[in-house]
Amino acid sequence: MRLRIDRRTLLRAAAVGALAAPGLVRADRPVLTHGVQSGDVVRGSGLVWARADRPSRMVVEVSEDAGFAHARRVEGPVLTPDTDFTGKVRVFGRGRTVHYRVTAEDLDRRVASDPVTGSFRTPPARQEGVRFVWSGDVVGQGWGIDRDRGGMRIFRAMAERDPDFFLHSGDTVYADGPLTETVALPDGSTWRNLVTPEKLKVAETLTEFRGQYAYNLLDENLRAFAAAVPQVNQWDDHEVTNNWYPGELLADDRYTEKRVDVLAERAFRAYHEWVPLDPRRALDGRVYRRLPYGAHVELFVIDMRTYRDANGANTGPVGRILGERQARWLVDGLASSQATWKFVASDMPIGVQVPDGTAWEAVANGAAGPPSGREAELAWVLSELRRRRVRNVVWLTADVHYTAAHHYAPERAAFTEFDPFWEFVSGPLHAGAFGPNPLDPTFGPEAVFVQAPPAPNTSPAQGFQHFGEVEVAPDGELRVALRGQDGRELWSTALPTMA
Structure with a gap:
């Protein structure tokens, strides 16, 4: 596929706010360019995000009423070029549903944006249930926003499930995945990507990394979903580059900056500017953190990317993918949790073989x-948990671009010092579909259900896009469903609690 873009496509992108330029927006007052988002909701509060087109102050009105009766004003940060004019502020609510209204005020306070x-919904009381959805992988393998095909329709399907929150299991963007304007499909039709300058090449500069997030929020389905459903975000590899690890030096000719550590730091900054993640809740200010959500649900969001050793043969007595500090934090946190169900949000599956050339990635x-x-x-x-x-304890993941239910049991395993558990895989959200991959027998996984495409890099036009849904009833009973691009249930199971 050749990289090409015409003037019409660039203007179309700018007109819907991806790269809001002064000549394309109202000159007399600020403009909020990419909608609003919320995330990392805990008891009584949530983090609210917005972006303006110029220096201004973020102001949030908060109410328990959709009409904003008796609204409370919260002054957020000043939005400046240092953060790409993005900002976020934690707001507090007095009821289960919190309505918020964001404006950007000119710094002299004379005018404000529309x-x-x-x-967002805050965690429930014990007598209420919880429903959330999860998936990963957005705008990968050259499949961008085709507005003639309805854009990223899976976000509308997830919104229709009315979830309490959305767990994004990584690959929130594809910083290493340039787009072309058109892609020929097997049926003879054409996929037409909306394209912006930052999506024409792999991301290396801070501006280019920022542009990956700006691009995704061009999609109307995603913007509407982000305004209605709070997020819990983690990252994996494509926020930086494919299969990266600390200290790596790239041999990829597309990159002039070969040092992955340099790219990762720029990517990390853009990620935290554009994603509604509260770094104060993360143990090291980056990604891994725990988020209780009522009496029955607690999330443990882990980071399998930042603390790993180099991809290689992945043998020997000890390897790292969590790092000692994070591994101990995870075990201690799960052991101390009072929630009925503890969900480990893992950016990669445990038992799926994921190659990186001749090395191993997961x-x-x-x-x-x-x-x-x-x-x-x-x-x-696993042995410490036993x-x-x-x-x-239930593991939720994405990464491999198909959906599956894996059951792990010691009686099938080479290693037996653990209790049986489930791992549920979902994705992609809007990317090429692949798989299924072989399973590694060490922990005794069994693929109870799998849906994967007939060929590698199957486009979103052909389906095989997936999300998962977790529903915990008021009495603590758990049901997990794997769903397709249109929200249709493909498979489900109910899990009893274990004393």
Whole structure:
């Protein structure tokens, strides 16, 4: 596919606000360019995000009423070029549903932008249930926003499920995935990408990394979903570059900056500017954190990217994919949780073989027998959970671009010092579909359900886009469903609690 873009496409992108320029917006007052988002909701509060087109102050009105009766004013940060004119502020509500209305005020306070509204639900009381959805992988493998095909329609399907929140399991953007204006499809039709300058090449500069997030928010479905459903975000590899690890030097000719650590720091800054994630809740200010959501649900968001060792044979007595500090934090947190169900939000699956050329990218190393390499670190986590009698732990993940339900059991495994558990895989949201990948026998996984495409890099036009749904009833009963692009249920199961 050749990289090409015409003037009409660039103007179309700018007109819907991706790269709001002074000549394309009202000159007399600020403009909120990319809608609003909320995230990292905890008891009584949530983080609200917005972006303006110029220096201004973010102001949020908060109310328990959709009409904003008795609204309370919260002054947020000044939006400046230092943060790409983005900002976020934690707002507090007095009821279950919190309505917010964001404006950007000129710094002299004479004029303000048109308001943009959103809402989020705070954690429920014990007598109420919880429903949330999860998935990952957005605008990957060359599949951008085709507005003639309705854009990223899966976000509308997820919104129709009316979830309490959305867990984004990584690959929130594809910073290493340039777009072309058109892509020929197998049926003879043409996929027509909306394209912006930052999506014409791999991201290397801070501006280019910022442009990845700006691009995704051009989609009307995503903007509407983000205004209505709070997010819990984690990252994986494509926020930086494919299969990256700390200290890596790239051999990819598309990059002039070969040092992954330099790229990762720029990507990390753009990620935190554009994603409604509260760094104060993260243990090291980056990604991994725990978020309780009522009596029955607690999320443990992990980071399998930042603390890993180099991709390689993934053998030997010890490997790292969490790092010692994060691994201990995870075990201690799960052991101390009072929630009925503890969900580990993992950016990669445990037992799926994910190659990186001749090396290994994820936990599994494709070898039968005792845990080795990164498997040894996960074996320690699983054995500690058994030793401390931590029950009702469920793993949720994405990454591999198909959907599956995996059950792990010691009677099928080479390593037996763990309690049986489920891992549910979903995705992609809007990317090429792949798979399924082989399973590694070390922890005894069984693929109870799989839906994958007939060929690699199947386009969103052909379906095979997926999200998962978790529903916990007021009495604590758990139901997990795997759903297709239109929200249709493909498979589901109910899990009993274990004492």
